[in-house]
Amino acid sequence: MANGLQRPESGVDQPWVALIGPELEENLALRYLAAALRASGYEARILPYHEDDHFAAVLAQVNSEHPPFLVGVSMAFQWRVLDATALVMALRDGGYDGHITAGGHFATFACTELLTDFPELDSICRHESEPTIVALADAIRADRPFADIPGLAFRDGEQVARTCLGAVPDLASLPFPDRSGEPARCLGHAISPIVGSRGCYANCTFCCIAAWHEQTLPGKRYRLRDPDDIAAEMVQMQRERGIEIFVFHDDNFFLPARRASKERFEALADALERRGIGRFATVVKARPTDVRDDVFDVLVNRLNCIRCYIGIETDADQGLDTLRRWSSSKKNHQAIEVAQAHDLYVCFNMLIFDPDTTLDSLETNLDFMAWAPEYPSNFGRAELYAGTPLLARLQADGRATGDYMRWNYELYDADAQRVFELAMPVFRPRNFAAGALANEIMGTRFDLEVARFFHPEIFEATWLDEGRRLTRELTLGSVDAMRRIIAHVRDGHTDDALLQRMIAIDLRREERRIWLRCRQLAAEVQARLGTGAPLTRIGDITATPLQQPLLATGSRS
Amino acid sequence: MSESDRTLLPEILPDPSAASPDGNPRERTRARLQTLLARASAAGAGVVMTGCTGFGVVDPLPMDSGFIEGCFEQDGVAGLARLTTDSNIEVVLNPEDPSNFDFVSVTLVSGATEVSRTLNADEAVLVLTPASADGEVLLEIVLRCEQDMADGAPLQVRLVASGLTTEWSVVNGSSAQ
Numbered sequence: 001m002a003n004g005l006q007r008p009e010s011g012v013d014q015p016w017v018a019l020i021g022p023e024l025e026e027n028l029a030l031r032y033l034a035a036a037l038r039a040s041g042y043e044a045r046i047l048p049y050h051e052d053d054h055f056a057a058v059l060a061q062v063n064s065e066h067p068p069f070l071v072g073v074s075m076a077f078q079w080r081v082l083d084a085t086a087l088v089m090a091l092r093d094g095g096y097d098g099h100i101t102a103g104g105h106f107a108t109f110a111c112t113e114l115l116t117d118f119p120e121l122d123s124i125c126r127h128e129s130e131p132t133i134v135a136l137a138d139a140i141r142a143d144r145p146f147a148d149i150p151g152l153a154f155r156d157g158e159q160v161a162r163t164c165l166g167a168v169p170d171l172a173s174l175p176f177p178d179r180s181g182e183p184a185r186c187l188g189h190a191i192s193p194i195v196g197s198r199g200c201y202a203n204c205t206f207c208c209i210a211a212w213h214e215q216t217l218p219g220k221r222y223r224l225r226d227p228d229d230i231a232a233e234m235v236q237m238q239r240e241r242g243i244e245i246f247v248f249h250d251d252n253f254f255l256p257a258r259r260a261s262k263e264r265f266e267a268l269a270d271a272l273e274r275r276g277i278g279r280f281a282t283v284v285k286a287r288p289t290d291v292r293d294d295v296f297d298v299l300v301n302r303l304n305c306i307r308c309y310i311g312i313e314t315d316a317d318q319g320l321d322t323l324r325r326w327s328s329s330k331k332n333h334q335a336i337e338v339a340q341a342h343d344l345y346v347c348f349n350m351l352i353f354d355p356d357t358t359l360d361s362l363e364t365n366l367d368f369m370a371w372a373p374e375y376p377s378n379f380g381r382a383e384l385y386a387g388t389p390l391l392a393r394l395q396a397d398g399r400a401t402g403d404y405m406r407w408n409y410e411l412y413d414a415d416a417q418r419v420f421e422l423a424m425p426v427f428r429p430r431n432f433a434a435g436a437l438a439n440e441i442m443g444t445r446f447d448l449e450v451a452r453f454f455h456p457e458i459f460e461a462t463w464l465d466e467g468r469r470l471t472r473e474l475t476l477g478s479v480d481a482m483r484r485i486i487a488h489v490r491d492g493h494t495d496d497a498l499l500q501r502m503i504a505i506d507l508r509r510e511e512r513r514i515w516l517r518c519r520q521l522a523a524e525v526q527a528r529l530g531t532g533a534p535l536t537r538i539g540d541i542t543a544t545p546l547q548q549p550l551l552a553t554g555s556r557s
Numbered sequence: 558m559s560e561s562d563r564t565l566l567p568e569i570l571p572d573p574s575a576a577s578p579d580g581n582p583r584e585r586t587r588a589r590l591q592t593l594l595a596r597a598s599a600a601g602a603g604v605v606m607t608g609c610t611g612f613g614v615v616d617p618l619p620m621d622s623g624f625i626e627g628c629f630e631q632d633g634v635a636g637l638a639r640l641t642t643d644s645n646i647e648v649v650l651n652p653e654d655p656s657n658f659d660f661v662s663v664t665l666v667s668g669a670t671e672v673s674r675t676l677n678a679d680e681a682v683l684v685l686t687p688a689s690a691d692g693e694v695l696l697e698i699v700l701r702c703e704q705d706m707a708d709g710a711p712l713q714v715r716l717v718a719s720g721l722t723t724e725w726s727v728v729n730g731s732s733a734q
């Protein structure tokens with residue numbers, strides 16, 4: 001685990017709240033909730049739950065001699081909900097009889113279904129929950145009814161009752177999130193996530209963030225923290241935990257108007273300087289329409305951005321329309337060019353499959369990937385998340401199959417659906433599985449950017465060349481394989497199994513080659529810097545005699 | 558998680574018998590719970606439940622929802638197959654009810670060579686090199702019920718690891734298809 005939480009030993013009988021969820025990184029949702037509970041006088045402990053081993057540990061801590069009076073289970077991820085519901089069942093099977101609540105994106109939208117199907121759950125905190133969970137804890141302790149707690153769904157006899165949503169929390173008055181535990185590190189430089197805003201001004205059809213904030217703040221859909229408040233948190237994190245790399249998890253770090261973005265970034269940079277921040281770098285996300293020259297000048301030169309994820313998602317007019325991206329192919333291309341002009345590392349995802357995808361739109365998207373091959377990209381299908389307009393549309397069309405825990409659909413175009421079915425099995429190991437190279441190569445490229453920013457005196461330009469070359473090989477290999485599949489379908493061939501087998505063999509061979517070179521590259525960087533381990537999983541690399549001494553000198557953190 | 562565990566992050570692959578979600582959300586939750594309990598009893602695995610490991614990766618894409626995460630579960634045995642980065646297959650088997658059952662033997666019948674194995678009462682881990690890119694691996698598993706100390710009938714399972722995906726099927730289980 002990246003950040004082993006050190007929890008304070010509780011006073012033996014002190015009533016406490018257990019907050020359970022993935023801690024793949026510092027889980028800001030649970031950490032904001034923990035801070036809010038503590039500010040109201042409750043002891044809150046975060047119990048990480050994302051590895052098999054955690055399951056037994058969580059059960060033991062909750063079903064202990066001093067169980068928490070309230071358990072909050074994270075159900076942010078629709079994709080992982082069975083892990084969460086299974087845990088809730090196991091808690092009850094094990095005899096836990098305190099209050100169990102849940103929260104997060106999926107639980108918010110599926111609260112009625114979850115409370116109906118799982119009597120083990122007592123309530124669900126909907127939407128942003130700092131005030132809700134505190135009010136719930138108060139009500140449980142005082143044995144008061146729940147009906148006047150805003151933003152709660154709970155079982156009321158046979159019915160699921162939902163109270164009105166309260167005012168959204170005032171971001172300026174929320175306590176900073178709990179930061180216990182050791183931060184993760186890349187090449188020895190401590191990293192931590194942070195949010196400077198909540199929500200996003202755009203309104204994409206497949207996105208539960210847009211759907212979420214449309215419910216709480218219709219029309220606007222985002223709220224900002226004051227730059228000085230963000231700077232205060234960053235400087236505190238640097239002084240107390242040595243954080244040098246701040247990963248902004250804002251869905252969109254930018255504002256709809258270019259000038260407003262620029263002014264906000266200047267204000268943040270000024271505030272950081274005023275507060276005397278030391279060396280730092282940032283990581284942010286943007287929509288293609290946000291990537292403008294003057295804004296990126298400030299982002300790169302004053303906020304030291306070393307990676308920007310650009311949500312390209314689709315370059316086809318059809319896809320831009322289906323997904324309501326409020327962008328265009330021209331803006332997508334300009335975004336990459338602006339980043340290139342700033343020598344900024346960017347990466348992106350492509351939702352090349354959506355319900356309306358055609359073979360033509362697939363080809364357009366592959367052309368885009370092939371046009372920007374040295375920036376890591378990944379591709380997949382637009383999935384149907386609870387609460388989204390895309391799900392509502394497919395349900396209305398009778399095309400959403402499965403149930404609320406896992407919606408599935410077939411593309412309207414039969415040929416595109418066939419490409420999808422042929423492609424996904426061969427691309428699973430590359431794009432989605434644990435250790436998928438399309439993801440991992442982003443880690444290697446990140447290592448290089450950290451080395452470039454923090455150690456310019458040691459950094460070798462050839463490392464970046466190699467990183468770009470490897471990314472290019474991977475992207476072009478993927479594009480080539482996808483084009484073979486499309487040609488197979490266009491030409492009406494039927495020997496599907498043979499095609500898949502041949503493509504899979506090529507892809508696996510290519511992945512092994514590129515993966516090994518990524519590891520060698522990261523090992524070399526690690527050894528030369530001597531400051532700590534990279535994010536690339538070097539593992540048990542079989543080093544050549546030349547690399548052996550390099551590996552031996554590289555320190556591991 | 559140690560570095561060596563990290564190189565073996567799981568490829569959690571679909572059980573073809575569950576090509577459409579089996580059962581309602583409660584039933585699927587119950588099945589998931591059994592798997593988690595079985596894996597939890599094989600302590601120390603340190604296996605992440607998801608492929609995402611944070612900072613290096615930005616916005617990882619989810620698999621399509623048609624892909625059912627699952628593992629093979631048949632006649633009291635739960636199995637997972639993971640493709641490792643050096644293109645071996647790691648097979649992890651657990652008795653579904655480790656308090657009552659333990660492994661007697663796991664035999665590699667055909668289709669691969671064995672790189673390593675660890676056989677404990679509650680977990681068997683085999684690392685296999687498949688004989689061919691599209692080969693089938695046949696395994697025979699014998700469990701013993703501790704209460705009556707009788708060995709169960711051998712359960713033969715077929716693992717097809719074609720380099721595309723890894724799929725399990727049961728050759729002779731009580732509900733073999």
Ligand code: B12
Binds near residue numbers: 074104129614
């Ligand atoms: C950081 C992040 C990650 C990190 C994980 C960090 C971690 N928790 O360990 C990484 C990169 C690893 C990641 C991975 C994935 N992610 Co992600 N991720 C995010 C992101 C960008 C920020 C989350 C965050 O910190 N927000 C800030 C906090 C303060 O806000 P919040 O999360 O909304 O929390 C508030 C409320 O939701 C509520 N709440 C939340 N949890 C709980 C729990 C309880 C008990 C209660 C009472 C209330 C409550 O109260 C909180 C405080 O107000 C969100 C987008 C977003 N803006 O939320 C996507 C997002 C959550 N991820 C998403 C997805 C799809 C994934 C993946 C499934 C992708 C994949 N490849 O499979 C994986 C799954 C990871 C897993 N556990 O298996 C989707 C979820 C959609 C859905 N409905 O399922 C989101 C919404 C992105 C999107 N736009 O679609 N992710």
Ligand code: SF4
Binds near residue numbers: 207209
């Ligand atoms: S731009 Fe991104 S975060 Fe904003 S609505 Fe679209 S997908 Fe969601």
